Amino acid sequence: MDEETESIYYANNTDTSVHIIAKTQYADTIMPCIFSENVHRTSVSPHSERDALIDFDFLNNTDTITLFIIKKDDVLNYSWKEIADNSMFLSIYILSKNDILLLSETKFNKTIPYPPTWKMRNMKIYTPKNR
């Protein structure tokens, strides 16, 4: 199986549900328009994994993906405008294709964990100060 056509998974290793917004195009920490074609959104339950429904084709344009990780409760109780204006993110990852390949647990499984693991210590990860 070609590595570049395999699925990417999110793993939520916390006790609360998280919502993950994935964007390409710009490798920055500015929250994108959540309705844009270049944006994928997924929720992940506590202590579980979910198919991110993105693959390496999604990364072709910039070779970088930015993930905004938000508490799912915050998404329910606050507007997207409030979340963006107040940087209500648990964490922001800016990952290259190589970063994602490094996170392969097995030959077929690419899993991006939250919270970040020791393997991710040299990757671009930001935690807003209010968190």
Add this chain to the structure above:
Amino acid sequence: MENAKYEDLYTQKQIIMKILILFVLTATLLVSCKKCYFDSDNAVIKNESDKNIVILKLYYDYQKNPNDTIIYDDFSVYELSMRSIKPKETLSIIYWNKREKDVISAADTFSVHILDEEVVYEYSWKEVCNKYKVLCRYDLSGQDIINLNFTIPYPPSPEMKNMKMYPPYEELNFH
């Protein structure tokens, strides 16, 4: 020798005519065959308004109860990631494969919520759900979708005045 040349030309003309006739017949058959469209085309929503709209369509597993008109606070049950549609643009909303047809045949109702993108951005999801901040909800049958030629407009067109929607067509008052 010349006769042979003329015969060749005549044969070539015959072949070309036969190919043209076959092409015209095939084209006519395809154009007139609605079932062909039914099997191959996607249905789209077309935004005929002047603002961005957001579409909520339940993943097929959740479509089994056609009387369920609420907006779920678990937005992960909605596919398309709440993709928005700009004015005059379209978005494929039903992939006319066997699974979708089975679901729509079983309930004979396809429901979709249409929201103002600005509203979804400005209000929390809970407010959107609890205050039912929709522009419109369509509850269409498979036949409705075929009658609309697989292009479902928002705002609703006059052809849709007898189709099920909320608010009712008369209250939407676009035409």
